[in-house]
Amino acid sequence: MAQSLFMSLKVSFPDCQIDVLAPPWSLPLLERMPEVLKGIPMSLKHGEFGLLARFRLGKPLRSERYDQAIVLPNSWKSALIPFFAGIPKRTGFIGECRWGLLNDARTLDKQALTMTVQRFVALGLPVSSPQPPAFTQPSLITSTDGQRAVIEKFNISADGKILALCPGAEFGPSKRWPAEHFAEVAKAKIEQGWQVWLLGSEKDKESAETIVQLTNNQCRNFVGQTTLIEAIDLMSLSNTVVANDSGLMHLAAALNKKVIALYGSTPPEFAPPLCASATSVSLNLPCSPCRKRICPLYPVAHPEHTKCLTGIKPERIMELIGD
Numbered sequence: 001m002a003q004s005l006f007m008s009l010k011v012s013f014p015d016c017q018i019d020v021l022a023p024p025w026s027l028p029l030l031e032r033m034p035e036v037l038k039g040i041p042m043s044l045k046h047g048e049f050g051l052l053a054r055f056r057l058g059k060p061l062r063s064e065r066y067d068q069a070i071v072l073p074n075s076w077k078s079a080l081i082p083f084f085a086g087i088p089k090r091t092g093f094i095g096e097c098r099w100g101l102l103n104d105a106r107t108l109d110k111q112a113l114t115m116t117v118q119r120f121v122a123l124g125l126p127v128s129s130p131q132p133p134a135f136t137q138p139s140l141i142t143s144t145d146g147q148r149a150v151i152e153k154f155n156i157s158a159d160g161k162i163l164a165l166c167p168g169a170e171f172g173p174s175k176r177w178p179a180e181h182f183a184e185v186a187k188a189k190i191e192q193g194w195q196v197w198l199l200g201s202e203k204d205k206e207s208a209e210t211i212v213q214l215t216n217n218q219c220r221n222f223v224g225q226t227t228l229i230e231a232i233d234l235m236s237l238s239n240t241v242v243a244n245d246s247g248l249m250h251l252a253a254a255l256n257k258k259v260i261a262l263y264g265s266t267p268p269e270f271a272p273p274l275c276a277s278a279t280s281v282s283l284n285l286p287c288s289p290c291r292k293r294i295c296p297l298y299p300v301a302h303p304e305h306t307k308c309l310t311g312i313k314p315e316r317i318m319e320l321i322g323d
Helices: 002-012 024-030 051-064 077-084 116-122 144-154 179-191 202-214 228-236 247-254 314-321
Strands: 018-022 036-041 068-070 089-093 104-106 162-166 195-198 240-244 258-262 278-281
Touching (some): 002 116, 018 024, 024 036, 024 228, 051 077, 077 089, 144 228, 162 179, 162 247, 179 195, 179 314, 195 202, 240 314, 247 258, 258 314, 278 314
Parallel strands (some): 018 036, 068 089, 089 104, 162 195, 240 258, 258 278
């Protein structure tokens, strides 16, 4: 979603050079964004304070003579590196009382900026700009060379229709549609002659293995076997992607695929797939969005907990996929 900010900056300042401080695992993704000149590895772990480490990261950046830093996270610690780097204009939302660390501190109007992407783009515009801002759909670069590479590496065929299923979600169980439901969709499409590919990280292996077992090993399981870039290139070969509210869902949207995004504990309006060919599915139950990692009704309503996801039936998703 940050790519929409990069695109907006290039419209406002065509000659600007954009470097991005990001976790090492995500740096290859930045190579697929033509707006970005360079990715800088952010070696600290998620949630790690690391004051000295942040100083050591920031101090060498002084020689780059950056004009502005735009800080997207709202945490206090995330504003430290631009401060230590001596960047003259440091923009971000006030967040955790970041006065001083940020000298272009903005007040976040959650009523006007209801979407994450709107909040990112707004930080690249003057304070006086109309809200919410217009934004451009993220668009990742793909190439036939990259597609050919994954075809050869994994010895696969891209002939016929391909359904990519992404059963994981880093946030927690309350964002994961049941593996059994994914399997029902997979079986139906396999019977219609589709290939079904499973994509995800090591953390998604259990769900993927359940889907494979329930479909009599008829799905091609790439979960935990690819790099992020390989997953993108594989997804670029697919016709349709069914995914939980997850990073892979947003990548599929940035590839302009037909995306069916499943929402349970999180609101689809906040971070929807940003492409015209996407459909967000949510039951909008009174108890959702709870934004909890684990259903707060569990174990009181066991085994009917997480109804916001279990209640989305495979038949509905099959209808949305079509023929």
